[in-house]
Amino acid sequence: MTDAHLQELAALAGLSVDWIDANGRAQRVSDDALRQVLAGLGHPADDPVAIAASLAALRTAHDARHLPPLFTVDEQQALDLSAYFAAASPVRVQLEDGSEQHLQLDPNAALAPGLPVGYHQVSIDERHFTLAVAPTRCFSFSDALHTPTPRCWGISAQLYSLRRSGDGGYGDCQALEQLARSAAERGADALAISPLHAMFASDTGRYSPYSPSSRLFLNSLYANPSVILGEHVVRVAIDTLGLEPALEKLEALPLIDWPMAGAARYQLLQVLFDDFIDGDHPLRADFDSYCAHAGDALEQHCRFEALLAEACTRGLNPDWRQWPNAWHDPQSPEVAAFAREHREQIQFHAFCQWLVERSLQRAQDAARSNGMAIGLIAxxxxxxxxxxxxAWSRQDELLAGLNVGAPPDILNRSGQNWGICAFSPEGLRRNGYRAFIEMLRANFAHAGGLRIDHIMGLQRLWLVPLGAHARDGAYLNYPLDDLLRLLCLESVRHRAVVLGEDLGTVPAGLREKLGQRAILGMRVLQFEQDPPGHFKPILDWPDNALATPSTHDLPPLAGWLQARDIDWNQRLGLIDAITERHWRETRQQERLGLQRTLEHNYGALADTDGLIDACVRFLGHTHAPLVLLPLEDLLGIDEQPNLPGTVDSHPNWRRRFALPANALLDDDDAARRLELLAQAREQAWERDR
Incomplete structure (x- = not known):
């Protein structure tokens, strides 16, 4: 039986002691697991004394005398401040535009609605806080396309998989720019891409885009120096280094060699930086302006990169949590002294960020200027x-002692541990949601839309202590309404749509809340069947979710139809013979069911290409405001970008397309399917408007 005081502490810390699993069964987190998760949250609970101390600390933190630095409220909604102030207290509001309003709390100690959307500074009884007034919904597809019934389409691409002449072994922003122009010319309104988050410059062997070093900055390897600094400058640098043979070899490989390709690109960037920083470059003013605008967050990121390189040089553990204590605190005198001694190295990393930021902006500009209503979806x-x-620079706001994952379910009986850390709800509140807001702004900056992976994380996340089994975790609850309001505010400010990846176990009521906020959910053709083989009819697909045939974690249509994913699981020993037989029997049912559904709508289908064509038309005819076709499905490729549950045994995040980016959509299969999709979308719009 769960200890009553331990349970009270867990509840006060935001943990769900009791929860419902994917099978609808009630579950309870064990005492041992609770203690470990609480420790990761910073609330020791090893014994009654520790529990009592942690309870006292949390109660103090939640005391009304501790005024939060930021409140959120919906536009035209009153803000209840009765826990902090007396009724009729005078209020001074400095609006974001610099003007002031003098108001008064009402008899219920609420601030009446009427303030404009934005971040405002409020003073009451010599106490101050920021008030974020949010629109009730995000910038929507209806807003972007100027129609109440948007029926648009786009392409999704793994950026690294793109190819161009002279790319050095993987896709970059120049290839992205080429694809964006090509897609826009064919009528696409959106181009969704894999994450471009910053990785680890000192370790190019870490390349999973969903395990980044920082979501505030970009992966420098994707920079496009030729179009920023000039082709001649880059060619001279390559010749100086004698890199041409190595780059040609990397470009010819069937799979990306990230360690070698990344190391070669950083060598090139270093030479370009040396020339740039020592000379009187005409873009130096733009670089300086970028650094000034990016401010302390950029400085901290670049300091981290320099410290990591130094740790590797000294043979220290690359994990900052194992560094000397003096390096743990980004604000320590020792870190400041290190930064002074390594100023040029820190500038190098800032230079790389400037290059990739300007490169990404070019790709978005190309998409929009050629006619896309949305452009890039980050x-x-x-x-x-x-x-x-x-995690190093925002230690109070991220939980570096806990990993995000998933509890055991039907598909993963052992649960999942994704090896990444999440925000601390308490830390976010203490710091006025700074880390969340700056992350949104960074990712909205050069895109017309944002896909939020595992959007259920805005409400709750399954957190697992470091070194523990995935099943020994617990759900941590997040301030959903505050996060949604901030998301709406930043979305509208950046005029960018929001998509939420809501696949898996979704808390009750969350999809409805997302829909009310104009956040599109996600429906994948392979999952829209119940029971197996009974696919949802075209007109039953919702109008508050995007439609797509597959995702990066699933086989493309050709691979699904051929059971390539099952082949891989069998080959790698991830399933036993009984499971394999069950999966293959189920897949055969599903394939036949899909064929029946498609033939009911489009007539007899002779082969795999015909089935894929019909799937494209089927998705295009749904009510979905957006249909996204992965490049793999456009081209009829049967291998998937990532196989969950594997690291090195499957070539995750390493596959490349054979054709260059500017010719991909000229492929016969791709061109035909794009035309089918465009026609189906037009027909859906005519039907629904």
């Missing part, structure tokens, strides 16, 4: 590596 990972830059 991808926001659910967490960051606990050993990375964001």
């Amino acid at each position: 991808d926001l990972a659910v967490g960051a590596d606990g050993a990375g830059s964001q």
Whole structure:
């Protein structure tokens, strides 16, 4: 039986002691697991004395005398302040535009509605806080396309998989720019891409885009120096280094060699930086302006990169949590002294960020200027590596002692541990949601839309202590309404749509809340069947979710139809013979069911290509405001970008397309399917408007 005081502490810390699993069965977190998770949250609970102390500390933190630095409220909604102030207290509001309003709390100690959307500074009884007044919904597809019934389409791409001549072995922002122009010319309104978050410059062997060092900055390897600094400058640098043979070899490989390709690119960037920083470059003013605007967050990220390189040089553990104590605190005198001694190295990393930021902006400009209503849709990972830059620089706001994962369910009976850390709800509140707001702004900056991976994390996350089994975790609850309001505010400010990846176990009522906020959910053709083989009819698909045939964690249509994913699981020993047989029998049912559904709508289908074509038309005819077709499905490729549950045994995040980015959509299969999709979307719009 759970200890009553331990349970009280867990509840006060935001943990769900009791929860419902994917099978609808009631579950309870064990005492041992609670103690470990609470420790990761910073609330020791090893014994009654520790529990009592942690309870006292949390109660003090929740005391009304501790005024939060930021409140959120919906536009035209009153803000209840009765826990903090007396009725009729005088209020001074400094609006974001610099003007002032003098108001008064009403008889219920609430601040009446009427303030404009934005961040305002409020003073009451010599106490101060920021008030974020949010629109009730995000910038929507209806807003972007100027129609109440948007029926648009786009393409999704793994950026690294793109190819261009002279790319050095993987796709970058120049290839992205080429694809964006090509897609826009064919009528696409959106181009969704894999995460571009900052990785680890000192370790190019870490390349999973969903395990970044920081979600505040970009992966420098994707920079496009030729179009920023000039082709001649880059060519001279390559010749100086004698890199041409190595780059040609990397470009010819069937799979990306990230360690070698990344090391070669950083060598090139270093030479370009040396030339840039020592000379009187015409873009120096733009670089300086970028650094000034990016401010302290950029400085901290670049300091982290320099410290990590130094740790590797000294043979220290690359995880900052194992560094000397003096380096743990980003504000310590020792870190400041290190920064002074390594100023040029820190500038190098800032230079790399400037290059990739300007490169990404070019790709978005190309998409929009060629006619896309949305342009790029960025991808926001659910967490960051606990050993990375964001966890180091925002220690009070990220939980570096806990990993995000998932409890055991039907598909993963052992549960999942994703090896990344999440925000601390308490830390966010203490710091006025600074880390969340700056992350949103960074990811909205050069995109017309944002896909939020595992959007259920805005309400709750399954957190697992470091070194523990995935089943020994617990759900931590988050301030959903505050986070949604801030998301709406930043979305409207950046005029960018929001998509939420809501696949898996979704808390009751969450999809409805997201829909009310104009946040699109996600429906995947492979999952829209119940029971197996009974696919949802076209007109039953919702109008508050995007439609897509597959995702990066699933086989493309051709691979699904051929059971390539099952082949891989069998080959790698991830399933036993009984499971394999069950999966193959189920897949055969599903394939036949899909074929029946498609033939009911489009007539007899002779082969795999015909089935894929019909799937494209089927999705295009749904009510979905947006249909996204992965490049793999456009081209009829059967291998998936990532196989969950594997690291090195499957070539995750390493596959490349054979054709260059500017010719991909000229492929016969791709061109035909894009035309089918465009026609189906037009027909859906005519039907629904």
